[in-house]
Amino acid sequence: MIMNTNALFNIGYGLYVLTTRHGDIDNGCIVNTVMQVTSSPLQIAVSVNRNNYTHDLIKESGVFNVSMLTTETPMFVFEHFGFQSGRTVNKFATCEAEHRAVNQVLYIPKYTNSYLACRVVRTIDFDTHTMFIAEIMDAQVLSDKASLTYDYYQQHIKPKPQADAIKSGKRCWVCKVCGYVYEGDFLPDDIECPLCKHGKEEFEEMIVEACSPSVPFTTGRNKSAECELNYNTTYLLNNMKQIQLTENIFYVGVNDRHTDLFENHMELPNGVSYNSYLIVDEKVALIDPVEANFLEDYLFKVKSVLQGRKVDYLIINHDEPDHSSTVAAVLREYPEVQVVGNAKTFAPLEAFYGPIENKKVVAEGETLSLGTHTLQFFMVPMVHWPESMVTYEQNSKIVFSNDAFGGFGALNGGIFDDQVNLAFYEDDMRRYYANIVGRVAMQALKAIEKLGGLEIKMIAPSHGLVWRSNLDWVLGKYTQWSKQESEEGVVIVYGSMHGNTARMAEIVARGAAEAGIKEVKVYDVAKTEVSFIMSDIWKYKGVIIGACAHYANMFPNMTLLVHEINEFKPKDKCYATFGGMSWSGGGVKTLAKYAEEGKWNLVAESVEVKGAPIREEDWDKLYNLGKAVAEAVKG
Numbered sequence: 054m055i056m057n058t059n060a061l062f063n064i065g066y067g068l069y070v071l072t073t074r075h076g077d078i079d080n081g082c083i084v085n086t087v088m089q090v091t092s093s094p095l096q097i098a099v100s101v102n103r104n105n106y107t108h109d110l111i112k113e114s115g116v117f118n119v120s121m122l123t124t125e126t127p128m129f130v131f132e133h134f135g136f137q138s139g140r141t142v143n144k145f146a147t148c149e150a151e152h153r154a155v156n157q158v159l160y161i162p163k164y165t166n167s168y169l170a171c172r173v174v175r176t177i178d179f180d181t182h183t184m185f186i187a188e189i190m191d192a193q194v195l196s197d198k199a200s201l202t203y204d205y206y207q208q209h210i211k212p213k214p215q216a217d218a219i220k221s222g223k224r225c226w227v228c229k230v231c232g233y234v235y236e237g238d239f240l241p242d243d244i245e246c247p248l249c250k251h252g253k254e255e256f257e258e259m260i261v262e263a264c265s266p267s268v269p270f271t272t273g274r275n276k277s278a279e280c281e282l283n284y285n286t287t288y289l290l291n292n293m294k295q296i297q298l299t300e301n302i303f304y305v306g307v308n309d310r311h312t313d314l315f316e317n318h319m320e321l322p323n324g325v326s327y328n329s330y331l332i333v334d335e336k337v338a339l340i341d342p343v344e345a346n347f348l349e350d351y352l353f354k355v356k357s358v359l360q361g362r363k364v365d366y367l368i369i370n371h372d373e374p375d376h377s378s379t380v381a382a383v384l385r386e387y388p389e390v391q392v393v394g395n396a397k398t399f400a401p402l403e404a405f406y407g408p409i410e411n412k413k414v415v416a417e418g419e420t421l422s423l424g425t426h427t428l429q430f431f432m433v434p435m436v437h438w439p440e441s442m443v444t445y446e447q448n449s450k451i452v453f454s455n456d457a458f459g460g461f462g463a464l465n466g467g468i469f470d471d472q473v474n475l476a477f478y479e480d481d482m483r484r485y486y487a488n489i490v491g492r493v494a495m496q497a498l499k500a501i502e503k504l505g506g507l508e509i510k511m512i513a514p515s516h517g518l519v520w521r522s523n524l525d526w527v528l529g530k531y532t533q534w535s536k537q538e539s540e541e542g543v544v545i546v547y548g549s550m551h552g553n554t555a556r557m558a559e560i561v562a563r564g565a566a567e568a569g570i571k572e573v574k575v576y577d578v579a580k581t582e583v584s585f586i587m588s589d590i591w592k593y594k595g596v597i598i599g600a601c602a603h604y605a606n607m608f609p610n611m612t613l614l615v616h617e618i619n620e621f622k623p624k625d626k627c628y629a630t631f632g633g634m635s636w637s638g639g640g641v642k643t644l645a646k647y648a649e650e651g652k653w654n655l656v657a658e659s660v661e662v663k664g665a666p667i668r669e670e671d672w673d674k675l676y677n678l679g680k681a682v683a684e685a686v687k688g
């Protein structure tokens with residue numbers, strides 16, 4: 054029997070206004086996924102779509118209210134909280150009186166029978182939603198009216214013409230402002246939307262597909278991306294502004310500002326972009342898809358460019374799931390697409406996503422004609438995985454370089470290098486390089502040399518900026534980082550349980566600074582995520598590691614850093630180590646073991662201090678250690 058997901062509509066959902074306040078911003082939206090999860094302590098769970106502005110504000114503020122709607126709720130409440138985004142509209146601008154709960158968040162006093170004031174105690178991340186688990190700070194009953202269920206809303210509140218029209222497959226006209234659907238062969242000149250009161254200029258014809266309508270607001274319901282696209286395409290696809298690299302080459306990438314950790318271990322304070330490109334010629338080529346959480350936006354962008362045309366080739370420059378995890382969805386959308394990769398591409402790709410029938414294996418330097426555009430493929434193994442390759446388009450002279458020349462940082466409006474302040478992106482680029490490409494710096498250098506034989510007008514990576522005006526700058530940076538040409542400076546990283554090794558780090562830093570080093574960076578390894586420290590280690594020539602003892606070993610958090618140093622092997626550094634002991638010792642001894650394994654260039658004898666650095670001889674040793682590294686750095 055075929056699964057009928059309509060069964061999910063029969064779950065006994067209620068409908069609620071979820072409100073929050075972050076800073077001076079109040080916002081709210083409609084949700085249907087609220088449930089009590091424990092009674093002692095009193096806790097509820099609510100699931101919120103990650104694209105929702107309320108979601109982002111709750112993440113920041115950690116507080117929210119749930120106002121429970123009643124059967125008397127008019128449609129405009131849903132239009133107000135569900136049909137528009139708080140990113141563009143202040144939904145509380147016209148509030149006549151403020152009703153704030155104990156957490157200072159507004160609740161909705163009208164058309165509701167109760168509210169809960171909540172504080173988030175835990176979050177659970179799903180692909181498209183975040184579930185907030187919250188303790189109830191206060192709860193109040195406002196009226197004795199019956200609670201609104203999702204079913205009651207569907208039957209008695211939601212305008213009927215919309216649902217009927219979508220089911221009927223008849224000619225329909227949709228209001229772009231609120232989603233109201235008018236059914237009829239012609240759209241009257243004097244039509245006025247009964248929901249939002251906009252006129253004919255806001256209506257567009259909608260081709261109705263045979264699928265269920267989307268819920269007109271964001272909820273925890275697992276909606277079908279396919280149906281969502283069918284519902285939206287006809288009036289949104291035609292109006293979407295395209296980002297073009299050339300007349301026929303389009304940027305169709307997405308920004309990720311939700312993910313906390315890249316590869317689940319590197320922090321993303323500025324987000325990251327997953328870039329993808331579409332070449333539209335006699336044949337259509339889609340170059341490197343995007344991360345699966347952004348499937349809906351991504352397919353929408355692709356479709357808005359193609360206007361009904363199909364994708365002929367899907368180029369896979371790299372198998373890693375931050376690019377490839379939408380491959381299966383692209384194949385479902387375009388079943389006749391031919392997947393293009395090299396001899397090493399398909400084994401991992403099929404291991405991730407199952408068999409791929411229509412594939413094309415290309416070799417080094419092989420070409421593929423799209424019409425006026427010709428793709429040429431060059432292997433760049435280990436930048437970042439063994440199958441990594443780049444695609445060069447001969448007509449436009451654009452290199453689609455995948456991970457190479459990429460960087461962290463979502464694209465804040467500017468897609469191209471000449472639209473942004475490069476200094477803003479440089480640290481994020483170097484951190485990306487040091488923690489992803491740096492492990493294979495020599496291969497990266499070879500890749501740069503290989504591309505040196507091509508005439509290049511643009512470099513279009515799969516993360517970060519598209520380079521069209523500052524090619525020398527980005528090539529220079531990548532060459533410098535690949536050759537490991539470090540700058541004058543000293544990175545001091547310490548792990549300290551009770552502050553004594555931290556005090557030692559301060560003395561070491563004084564020694565380095567007074568020896569004339571102006572760039573001295575001091576990090577507590579328990580506070581700063583390791584990818585940031587690795588980025589500075591890649592940048593600067595001097596590296597001093599300090600670890601206190603933890604039983605007979607070293608401070609646990611330091612283990613990850615020294616593992617990364619030995620894994621990535623930053624070269625030509627001037628190292629030294631120090632640390633504290635109380636009863637066992639072990640911090641400095643363990644560091645020495647790692648230094649020996651990793652063949653660190655130790656330029657000073659290690660210093661181990663018993664207790665705190667309060668004796669003059671200890672102070673001198675630590676100071677001189679910093680000074681010795683500084684002098685080695687200065688050469």
Ligand code: FEO
Nearest residue numbers: 373375376437456
């Ligand atoms: Fe951006 Fe190695 O994937």
